Amino acid sequence: MKTLGAIAVIITGALLLYASEDFPAWGDPHSPASQYRVSQHYILKTFEETSVPNMVTAILADYRGYDTLFETVVIFTAGIAIIAILRGPIDKRVRLRLASEKKLRESNLILAQTCRLLVPIIQLFALYVIAHGHHSPGGGFQGGVIFGGSLILLAISFQLQTALDRVSEKKAILLAGVGVLIYSGIGLVCLLLGGNFLDYSILHNLLQVDPITARSHGILGVEIGVAFTVASIMFAIYANLSSRGRMKGGL
Amino acid sequence: MILNIACLALLTIGVVIFFGAVIGVLRFPDFYSRMHAAGISDTMSTISLLTAFALFQLHDLSWPNLLVVGKIFFIVAFISLTGPTSTHALMHAGYQRRNRPPVRKQEPDEDMT
Numbered sequence: 001m002k003t004l005g006a007i008a009v010i011i012t013g014a015l016l017l018y019a020s021e022d023f024p025a026w027g028d029p030h031s032p033a034s035q036y037r038v039s040q041h042y043i044l045k046t047f048e049e050t051s052v053p054n055m056v057t058a059i060l061a062d063y064r065g066y067d068t069l070f071e072t073v074v075i076f077t078a079g080i081a082i083i084a085i086l087r088g089p090i091d092k093r094v095r096l097r098l099a100s101e102k103k104l105r106e107s108n109l110i111l112a113q114t115c116r117l118l119v120p121i122i123q124l125f126a127l128y129v130i131a132h133g134h135h136s137p138g139g140g141f142q143g144g145v146i147f148g149g150s151l152i153l154l155a156i157s158f159q160l161q162t163a164l165d166r167v168s169e170k171k172a173i174l175l176a177g178v179g180v181l182i183y184s185g186i187g188l189v190c191l192l193l194g195g196n197f198l199d200y201s202i203l204h205n206l207l208q209v210d211p212i213t214a215r216s217h218g219i220l221g222v223e224i225g226v227a228f229t230v231a232s233i234m235f236a237i238y239a240n241l242s243s244r245g246r247m248k249g250g251l
Numbered sequence: 252m253i254l255n256i257a258c259l260a261l262l263t264i265g266v267v268i269f270f271g272a273v274i275g276v277l278r279f280p281d282f283y284s285r286m287h288a289a290g291i292s293d294t295m296s297t298i299s300l301l302t303a304f305a306l307f308q309l310h311d312l313s314w315p316n317l318l319v320v321g322k323i324f325f326i327v328a329f330i331s332l333t334g335p336t337s338t339h340a341l342m343h344a345g346y347q348r349r350n351r352p353p354v355r356k357q358e359p360d361e362d363m364t
Contacts, residue, residue: 108343114336118329157340 050215057133061140061219065198069183072226076180079233083173086245115157122150130227134216140226147227148234155235160243169239169247172232179228186221198222254306261303268296282345290338294331301327 024031033039042059052058060068130143155163167175187198195202200218201211209217239247275288305323308316 108340110336111340111343114332118332121329 049212050219051212052134052216052219054134054136056137057139057219057223061222062198062200062215065187065222068222068226069187069198072180072183072229075233076176076229079176079236080173082237083240086240087247088245111157115153119150119154122153123147126150126227126231130223131220133223134219140223141230143223144227144230145234147231148238151231151235152238155238155242160239160248163235164239164247167232167235169236172236172239175232176229176236179225179230179232182225182228183222186218186225190218254310258303258307261299261306265296265300265303268292268299272296283342286338286341286345290334290341294334297330297334298327301330 024033028034034043042055042063046055046058047053050058050062052062126143126146128143129138129146130140133139133143151163151167154166186200186203189206190199190202191197193202193205198218200215202214203218204211204214207214207217269292272289272292275292276285279285279288301323305320305327308319308323310316
């Protein structure tokens with residue numbers, strides 16, 4: 001059985017290596033993906049049209065704004081579905097476990113102090129990643145995940161309750177909804193001002209800038225909405241999974 | 252030239268220590284000694300590799316390069332804080348679960364259950 005598996009792996013690997021020779025070279029200007037007129041438009045005109053140096057961010061939040069809007073909605077829906085399935089009534093027996101856990105946690109000074117030091121740095125970095133998506137890899141999804149991760153770190157190193165004291169369950173779900181609302185609200189404002197849905201250039205009257213800079217600002221607003229949803233849904237999912245939907249005890 | 256040699260030396264040290272970590276994780280008998288191998292050498296080798304990268308950036312001194320060096324040293328500071336702490340947390344969790352390290356049978360030990 002083992003040799004059979006090895007043979008299968010070797011044959012598949014050899015086929016994959018053989019097929020990879022047919023790929024165009026990395027960054028080849030003559031490859032089909034680079035020659036199609038849409039991608040040429042993106043590559044040549046992105047900076048002119050949106051004043052965003054990072055092409056990926058501009059395509060994600062501006063040209064393909066609908067796609068990203070519904071990705072955010074998908075994350076929101078997934079979080080709500082997980083909460084709806086897992087969240088149960090608070091069990092009174094859990095309180096006993098909590099008391100013994102408290103003794104356990106108090107002894108672990110090193111972990112608590114390190115997390116006290118690191119959590120603010122991680123959260124600051126998350127905000128940097130969100131705000132700097134225009135110029136470097138990053139954006140709402142990545143920054144939101146980092147921010148949610150910092151809250152999860154807080155819950156792991158202390159107790160779930162410590163993190164829930166900062167961001168309660170209600171607040172987390174509310175913030176997730178606020179994120180989707182910011183995103184679709186920006187689109188709706190565009191619609192009300194007479195443009196297309198998510199056509200940020202129409203916002204230039206509202207923001208007192210030229211239409212190109214308005215697109216850049218619109219992208220930033222949208223990214224902030226995405227970050228709200230992703231961060232709070234990450235934390236809400238962790239809180240439900242680790243405590244079996246009881247929001248007490250935790251890991 | 253000297254910079255290159257220093258880079259290569261640091262890279263070699265890092266890779267050798269990493270190799271030791273891999274052997275330790277694969278060959279040591281129990282959880283604690285494996286964590287010992289991984290925890291100590293992982294932090295050390297990552298720091299030495301990243302220092303080599305930072306030195307390599309100093310080939311031509313300019314502000315963007317110095318910025319990269321600064322960022323690398325932020326990563327070094329981050330890893331030197333988180334690596335030992337995560338090792339400690341794993342060890343502590345293992346100990347709390349009464350998964351005591353195995354002791355040789357010649358030595359009397361009442362703690363073993």
